Ligand SMILES: Nc1ncnc2c1ncn2[C@@H]1O[C@H](COP(=O)(O)OP(=O)(O)OP(=O)(O)O)[C@@H](O)[C@H]1O
């Protein structure tokens with residue numbers, strides 16, 4: 237009952253939303269290029285899922301979803317690892333902390349995806365490297381900032397206690413700072429997972445291989461195949477949801493449920 | 501033999517700046533081996549600061565502090581201290597038993613020794629059934645008792661306690677006081693104990709140090725020798741006389757402040 241009670245309301249609301257959408261488009265006779273019906277999107281999803289490219293087809297959604305997914309996941313993993321490691325380094329090296337952290341805070345507040353066209357110039361416009369690079373940079377900042385906070389915002393009492401045990405900085409890191417940072421890390425994963433898909437697709441709008449969700453959306457839109465473009469957007473959303481779900485699973489595994497994040 | 505020797509110790513926070521605070525000035529205090537000394541005084545008079553100086557959590561701006569014949573720093577590095585603070589300061593990611601075992605882990609006790617000791621300590625603070633809980637699943641008073649158990653776990657030579665019983669109800673508080681006295685008698689641990697409670701100070705201590713504020717100085721030291729203590733002592737004239745003496749000293753401090 238419990239889990240069902242948790243899942244059922246959003247599913248019901250979602251289905252109602254789709255029904256209203258479908259009904260509204262039919263009732264007011266809205267043009268397909270403005271807003272295709274959910275059923276049209278569904279049939280585009282079916283026909284384009286594993287279609288042969290060419291022969292009047294612009295796309296193979298399975299392949300596009302897989303390739304974009306790869307870019308997002310690789311960028312996500314690298315961004316999370318680099319962000320966490322650098323956060324660890326800043327807690328050990330004061331100079332790094334004082335010079336780099338403020339810059340990271342500023343960078344985190346800017347629209348980093350805007351760099352995508354520049355990255356094409358740096359890493360080449362035909363390969364996926366520049367797309368991955370955009371994802372890495374976009375993921376890096378929230379992870380770095382959250383993990384760094386978790387590592388430094390430790391209750392002073394706990395640090396004094398470790399001092400009274402004559403604990404070395406490494407022991408403090410292992411026993412206090414890293415465990416303290418785990419909920420912050422989990423939060424940053426939850427932020428970064430869907431961000432990685434957004435970043436990958438926006439980066440793909442500007443360059444890189446064309447068998448990806450980004451180009452599939454732009455090309456289908458320019459050929460007025462809005463049903464196909466919407467189908468690609470559905471695949472992108474599914475990708476984001478899957479990664480978000482994975483982030484939640486990781487959070488479950490590393491933070492006991494109910495543990496408060498508090499600092500006073 | 502001397503456990504703690506404080507000579508001319510002073511502490512000024514943020515010296516030389518606009519918000520400099522002279523928290524302590526010219527403190528001389530000698531604490532003998534196995535002695536139980538309480539610090540009492542108005543809020544903000546520097547009790548916690550004095551305790552933290554002894555524990556080498558902060559360094560005095562003037563004077564010196566020796567513990568067991570060595571510098572406070574050396575004593576800390578030798579792990580002579582057990583500390584319990586005003587706030588419990590438990591680790592949320594460790595279960596209660598694992599919190600108590602942390603100092604033992606750092607000293608290198610074996611797993612079985614550790615779990616035997618944490619069990620014993622949990623019994624002592626009457627939390628036998630809570631070893632497997634997380635700290636945030638406990639009430640504030642229960643957390644405080646875990647922190648006390650943790651400070652006692654590795655039988656430190658010098659116990660520094662900052663209002664450890666503040667969050668406890670009266671009955672638990674009296675139970676913890678008796679347990680602390682029992683441990684103190686059994687292990688010859690030296691205890692420096694900060695409290696706001698006059699009766700607690702009189703009941704527990706060999707000596708009560710009364711501090712006066714701004715800057716924190718020793719106003720007077722009251723010898724209490726109630727001998728073997730039991731709950732019955734709390735109702736004797738001797739106990740009453742001592743609490744009165746401490747209370748009058750505190751009144752004098754308030755009047756001069
Ligand atoms: N880290 C610090 N920086 C600046 N001032 C401090 C610091 N710690 C303590 N003080 C100041 O030193 C004085 C003594 O503080 P302390 O905490 O020792 O008082 P206390 O006697 O323990 O008070 P209470 O009974 O309320 O706990 C206060 O005026 C306080 O503002």
Ligand SMILES: [Mg+2]
Pocket residue numbers: 547548549586662
């Ligand atoms: Mg205090």
